[in-house]
Amino acid sequence: MKLLVPVKRVVDYNVKIRVNPDGSGVETSNVKMSMNPFDEIALEEAVRMKEKGVASEVVAISIGTQQAKETLRTALALGADRAILVDATSDMKQDIEPLLVAKILAKIVAEEKPDLVIAGKQAIDNDMNATGQMLAGLLGWGQATFASAIEISAGSAVVTREIDGGLQVIKVALPAVITTDLRLNEPRYISLPSIMKAKKKPLEEKSLADFGVDPTPRLRVIHTDEPKQRSAGMRVGSVDELIEKLKNEAGVLS
């Protein structure tokens, strides 16, 4: 079984981001970048499937700037067999929309013919939570989103999904698209030897022109602002004072 794992380079999840005062966007130069945490989980799951003999090959893909090569090298060090970079922009500030990403991925799927695509449930920069579902829609494949457990059996995947109120188990026919939730697994750390080995693994480069897709964004960002700041609060010295404030000042307790 062949697996495709899309990975995205995003601002590291620990970074407190800065919004440019002119409303032009979020500061992304000279900021620590990493692999999107949900994509690490997707890749980890794919590599575990390979280690269990369920999968035979894991291909990692990233779509963005040349810098996304670093993210793909990380993917290779984590256990992917080979990688594909789609050079889609030279502008670090430009976020490629999920619809365009899904269209490019659909073309790569047509070429690579994987049995399963495992993607993260959302990227922590645009917080869209859409690419996996869009890809499944374009391909006419089944989808299993927000997965916290995956079991592959003859021609299908039994997936436990995290839904509001609890869990839902569904069975989806392969080929399919699965998106990962936080609790699917705990990604491994990268060892030094695996970083060295990753340098020798194949990394193929493609350009947007190879895919014949219209790159015009459907959504035009006109402004990016700081969220409303909360006004400073106060320290209270005791439980009694807290209860008094909540009742008489804030009016949220009676």
Added chain:
Amino acid sequence: MTVLLLAEISQGHLVTDHVARALSAVSALGEVDVLIATDEAGADAAAQAARLRGVRKVLLCEAPCLAHGLAEPVAALVRSVAENYSHIVAPAATYGKNILPRVAALLDVMVISDVTALKDPETFERPIYAGNAVQQVVSSDPIKIFTVRTTSFPPAPEGGSASVEVISAPADPHLSAWVEDRIVVTERPELTSAKRVVSGGRGLGSKQNFDAIIHLADKIGAAVGASRAAVDLGYAPNDWQVGQTGKIVAPELYVAVGISGAIQHLAGMKDSKIIVAINKDEDAPILKVADYALVGDLFTIIPELSQKI
């Protein structure tokens, strides 16, 4: 302009609060039809939706393949009626987030997730980077498809009397099948619509200690929330998680106990009206967003609070 609102269905019931909030978000755009996709027991949900003020018509589609809200058949259904609408919308809960991006791809349009404000029929506001920035986007798509962050809008009131029109479902694509639901049964208020929320974090130290949070919540009629750390450590179930990857809440009162206040947690609760933080660490980031902060040992504070409140 006419809007199609995909009603959120959970366990065969209409999630009325979410639907009513999404309805009030889009009411200014024009007439709103509510689509109910369910198995052969949709009459109650349809009647409930018809009572919401601002609904023109309820479209009820009952078919075995629509049970349990599987994405493929529901998306095919939405697509089959999409051409009659300028906007297609759903509450931004797991149900809508699973289905609407698929619909958008089928129609070759983008999806706009977690909309917090509509400036005009083409201009939307949404949070990015875990709520640390707010983006205004203009859509050039012929049909605008988006999910609504329900906590940003008040629920539309009852008092409507829309008609119910039964429509038929497209053929079942047979791509997936439901196996089982494992739903946590609770008497407590639902987390995303509760007026009060008490949340516990790593500071609780154990599942047993987390009971003190549950006790306090029950005492004030609050829903119980948790940080990711508390969930990962097994103190609380997954669906109690508040944050970027869990639920977004905006109650009147949010009490954070033993929660440091990581960016990802703040993303889920910083729009609460009043935030109370109880933490022993003077430097915990949660204290910077709290309206009332009590620094001290939660193991003495929480029992005292439960007793005196």
